[in-house]
Amino acid sequence: MxxxxxxxxxxxxxxxxxxxxxxxxxxxxxxxxxxxxARTRPDLFERxxxxxxxxxxxxxxxxPHVFRLIPNGEHATVEMFKxxxxxxxxxxxxxxxxxxxxLVDGTYDGDAVFFTRDLVIxxxxxxxxxxxxxxxxxxxxxxxxxxxxxxxxxxxxGATNKTLDHLRRLLDAPTATS
Amino acid sequence: xxxxxxDNNPSLELVCPAGTPAALKAAAEAGAHSIYCGLRNxxxxxxxxxxxxxxxxxxAGVRLAxxxxxxxxxxxxxxxxxxxxxxxxxxxxxxxxxxxxxxxAADIAVLDYAKEKHPDxxxxxxxxxxxxxxxxxxxxxxxxxxxxxxxxxxxxxxxxVKLNKEITVETEVFVFGGLCVMTxxxxxxxxxxxxxxxxxxxxxxxxxxxxxxxxxxxxxxRLGGFxxxxxxxxxxxxxPTLCKGRFKAEGETSYLxxxxxxxxxxxxxxxxQKAGVTACKIEGRQRGKAYISQVVKAFRxxxxxxDAGGNAEEEVSAMLSAMTEGGRETTGxxxxxxx
Amino acid sequence: xxxxxxxxxxxxxxxxNEKLVDFYARIADEAPVERVYIGEVICGKRMPFNDKVWxxxxxxxxxxxxxxxxxxxxxxxxxxDRKSISALSEDGExxxxxxxxxxxxxxxxxxVGGPFLNIYNEQTAKVLMNLGMETFCPPVELPMxxxxxxxxxxxDLTIELFAFGRLPLAVSGRCYHARAHKLHKDNxxxxxxxxxxxxxxxxxxxxxxxxxxxxQTLSHSVQAITMNRDELLTKGIGRLRLSPQDIDMIAVxxxxxxxVDGKIESAEAEARLQGLPLPxxxxxxxxxxxxxxxWQAD
Numbered sequence: 144m145x146x147x148x149x150x151x152x153x154x155x156x157x158x159x160x161x162x163x164x165x166x167x168x169x170x171x172x173x174x175x176x177x178x179x180x181a182r183t184r185p186d187l188f189e190r191x192x193x194x195x196x197x198x199x200x201x202x203x204x205x206x207p208h209v210f211r212l213i214p215n216g217e218h219a220t221v222e223m224f225k226x227x228x229x230x231x232x233x234x235x236x237x238x239x240x241x242x243x244x245x246l247v248d249g250t251y252d253g254d255a256v257f258f259t260r261d262l263v264i265x266x267x268x269x270x271x272x273x274x275x276x277x278x279x280x281x282x283x284x285x286x287x288x289x290x291x292x293x294x295x296x297x298x299x300x301g302a303t304n305k306t307l308d309h310l311r312r313l314l315d316a317p318t319a320t321s
Numbered sequence: 322x323x324x325x326x327x328d329n330n331p332s333l334e335l336v337c338p339a340g341t342p343a344a345l346k347a348a349a350e351a352g353a354h355s356i357y358c359g360l361r362n363x364x365x366x367x368x369x370x371x372x373x374x375x376x377x378x379x380x381a382g383v384r385l386a387x388x389x390x391x392x393x394x395x396x397x398x399x400x401x402x403x404x405x406x407x408x409x410x411x412x413x414x415x416x417x418x419x420x421x422x423x424x425x426a427a428d429i430a431v432l433d434y435a436k437e438k439h440p441d442x443x444x445x446x447x448x449x450x451x452x453x454x455x456x457x458x459x460x461x462x463x464x465x466x467x468x469x470x471x472x473x474x475x476x477x478x479x480x481x482v483k484l485n486k487e488i489t490v491e492t493e494v495f496v497f498g499g500l501c502v503m504t505x506x507x508x509x510x511x512x513x514x515x516x517x518x519x520x521x522x523x524x525x526x527x528x529x530x531x532x533x534x535x536x537x538x539x540x541x542x543r544l545g546g547f548x549x550x551x552x553x554x555x556x557x558x559x560x561p562t563l564c565k566g567r568f569k570a571e572g573e574t575s576y577l578x579x580x581x582x583x584x585x586x587x588x589x590x591x592x593x594q595k596a597g598v599t600a601c602k603i604e605g606r607q608r609g610k611a612y613i614s615q616v617v618k619a620f621r622x623x624x625x626x627x628d629a630g631g632n633a634e635e636e637v638s639a640m641l642s643a644m645t646e647g648g649r650e651t652t653g654x655x656x657x658x659x660x
Numbered sequence: 661x662x663x664x665x666x667x668x669x670x671x672x673x674x675x676x677n678e679k680l681v682d683f684y685a686r687i688a689d690e691a692p693v694e695r696v697y698i699g700e701v702i703c704g705k706r707m708p709f710n711d712k713v714w715x716x717x718x719x720x721x722x723x724x725x726x727x728x729x730x731x732x733x734x735x736x737x738x739x740x741d742r743k744s745i746s747a748l749s750e751d752g753e754x755x756x757x758x759x760x761x762x763x764x765x766x767x768x769x770x771x772v773g774g775p776f777l778n779i780y781n782e783q784t785a786k787v788l789m790n791l792g793m794e795t796f797c798p799p800v801e802l803p804m805x806x807x808x809x810x811x812x813x814x815x816d817l818t819i820e821l822f823a824f825g826r827l828p829l830a831v832s833g834r835c836y837h838a839r840a841h842k843l844h845k846d847n848x849x850x851x852x853x854x855x856x857x858x859x860x861x862x863x864x865x866x867x868x869x870x871x872x873x874x875x876q877t878l879s880h881s882v883q884a885i886t887m888n889r890d891e892l893l894t895k896g897i898g899r900l901r902l903s904p905q906d907i908d909m910i911a912v913x914x915x916x917x918x919x920v921d922g923k924i925e926s927a928e929a930e931a932r933l934q935g936l937p938l939p940x941x942x943x944x945x946x947x948x949x950x951x952x953x954x955w956q957a958d
Contacts, residue, residue, distance in 0.1 A: 186375070186377075186378065272528050279340075401780060401781045403802075428780065429779075430781050430783030433783065457760040464787075502834060503831065504830070507776065508829070513951060513952040541865075548864045548865050568861050570836075570840045571859065573840070577839065577840060578832075
């Protein structure tokens with residue numbers, strides 16, 4: 144390999160390339176996905192309790208954008224900002240994108256990556272804990288989250304898992320912990 | 322029936338934790354004989370944000386567990402707040418209505434209410450009641466009809482053997498997971514530093530009161546403003562549970578109360594069975610379903626091996642090595658190098 | 661008009677017999693307290709030693725007109741510990757139960773519910789009252805709001821507040837004095853006798869934090885509840901408990917006597933306490949449900 148990746152980080156050239164691109168309408172798609180989840184799994188948002196109105200700043204440190212998640216059920220929003228325009232939130236969760244994605248699908252154990260400092264938590268720890276325990280209960284696969292069902296879900300999940308797994312190895316990300 | 326899985330060969334009942342419905346399902350599928358859980362409020366001693374069961378989820382959880390042949394034990398094991406005991410009474414009613422197999426309680430108010438209102442509901446005495454002598458156990462048995470007692474985590478096997486000869490209720494012991502070095506239910510260290518404690522609010526060393534502060538190459542873990550541990554570059558790091566911190570006494574710095582270790586009594590299963598113990602408990606309602614599934618499978622294999630009359634010692638030690646792997650993956654983060 | 665009484669709580673520390681006899685002789689002669697708790701509540705290994713002087717101390721205090729109460733051990737482990745609870749509880753004298761075993765052995769005779777019992781609400785207190793509890797000394801972490809709720813629900817129960825001394829925070833199966841001195845608990849050499857107020861436990865950055873006393877962990881700070889007489893009466897408090905420390909306890913008792921007799925206000929009581937060579941800073945955070953180490957001048 145011609146570069147030595149820094150523990151799970153996207154290589155600098157790729158990071159730069161992503162920065163030049165305009166902010167994609169990813170926030171809109173994610174907002175729709177979270178709201179869809181609120182309809183199919185209202186129990187998850189009940190589990191978040193008062194923290195569903197918390198502003199979570201999700202910061203994939205190896206891409207030029209950050210996300211603000213307000214998981215307020217059917218009023219949930221996910222917005223994407225350039226890092227320099229990033230708003231403040233109740234809590235901030237930072238880490239390489241591949242690690243953050245691994246937390247969603249359960250590849251990584253939150254405690255483990257926290258203690259290795261692959262994940263950095265700032266602000267309201269209780270809010271983050273509520274979010275983490277809710278994700279644990281949600282047991283989401285990437286395709287399920289994006290609204291695929293049946294055979295397409297299997298195909299998407301299979302492909303995503305394979306791609307992520309490949310990426311993890313390529314980027315020298317931490318090994319799976321759960 | 323609980324405590325009598327097999328009349329001819331009283332084998333160990335495996336009691337496994339579930340912090341979420343997903344974990345309950347994982348435990349049932351992994352072969353837990355019993356699963357313990359709590360309601361999502363201050364009535365249980367793992368009152369963390371996003372954890373535990375709504376009444377609806379409990380009802381569904383009981384149905385699912387029973388389908389798998391697992392029992393459900395529900396912890397209502399904090400001490401009711403004066404003037405607000407209705408919250409704890411309501412929890413007892415909810416447990417009774419859910420069809421759960423037993424309630425785990427520590428507070429005399431909760432035990433008294435359960436006995437009066439739901440005389441058919443099986444009562445287990447929580448470890449939070451810190452009952453470790455025949456006299457104290459008899460008090461709960463004679464006064465409230467308690468049928469099982471969960472023993473404090475610091476008793477030796479020899480002490481358990483002796484105790485079981487003097488009492489007629491079932492005993493349940495912790496075999497894996499977090500370890501309290503102070504007598505459970507008799508510890509106010511956490512509230513001294515943070516205002517919140519197991520007995521008052523169902524939490525110990527709560528995450529909301531934890532801060533990590535960097536000072537040069539050193540990193541300090543603080544609880545309620547008190548430095549509980551410090552880590553130099555390349556030193557292992559962990560969560561600042563108060564009694565597992567590093568302190569100075571007599572001019573020396575040490576883990577004065579307890580080293581940051583977790584319990585693994587897997588190799589003692591045969592001896593515990595011989596000691597007359599009815600059930601073995603795995604700690605960790607705050608742990609994820611992957612962890613639960615892995616630990617439960619391993620312990621179930623060990624218990625089954627003992628039941629089959631095979632070389633249990635061998636099975637257990639084989640399992641133990643597998644567990645060590647698991648331990649490194651999950652709790653082992655505490656031992657990895659802090660960057 | 662009701663009167664607020666004072667009591668001297670049981671001594672937690674490993675004091676020599678000579679020191680114990682002298683200490684209680686002074687209490688008998690000079691201390692304006694109505695009630696004195698005696699006996700070993702922390703470590704069963706100390707019992708064979710101090711058992712010898714308790715009868716003499718009992719006589720001395722009783723002759724001085726004090727109500728003397730035997731406190732039972734908080735964490736019975738050995739057969740000897742258990743027998744001591746049975747013997748004291750089955751006896752006709754008033755005892756303080758610090759483990760539920762003592763309640764069971766009391767079989768309905770009057771007893772004091774000590775601060776080591778988990779009594780957190782009026783329902784638990786009521787069940788125990790029906791079993792003979794006449795005085796209740798709440799667990800130290802119990803907020804005043806809860807204490808008041810219990811007092812209101814059970815007006816016939818005497819509430820005795822832990823008002824002065826290092827806070828008893830935890831007990832354990834393990835001896836921290838032995839551990840700190842690299843000794844085994846079974847061969848501890850009674851090393852805890854070196855620290856008559858407990859062994860200082862500080863944080864890595866030298867903040868005073870806790871105090872170890874054998875198997876017991878106490879606060880480094882010194883609890884001081886200094887509400888004035890009227891406030892205490894309003895909240896339903898019947899007695900204040902002052903826990904022995906290795907300082908001039910007569911001076912401490914006199915300050916509290918003046919306070920509960922309405923002779924001085926809180927500020928003066930605090931100022932006079934601050935003037936004593938206390939083993940730690942004053943604290944009262946638990947009263948308002950805050951961290952126990954805090955001192956709120958309110």
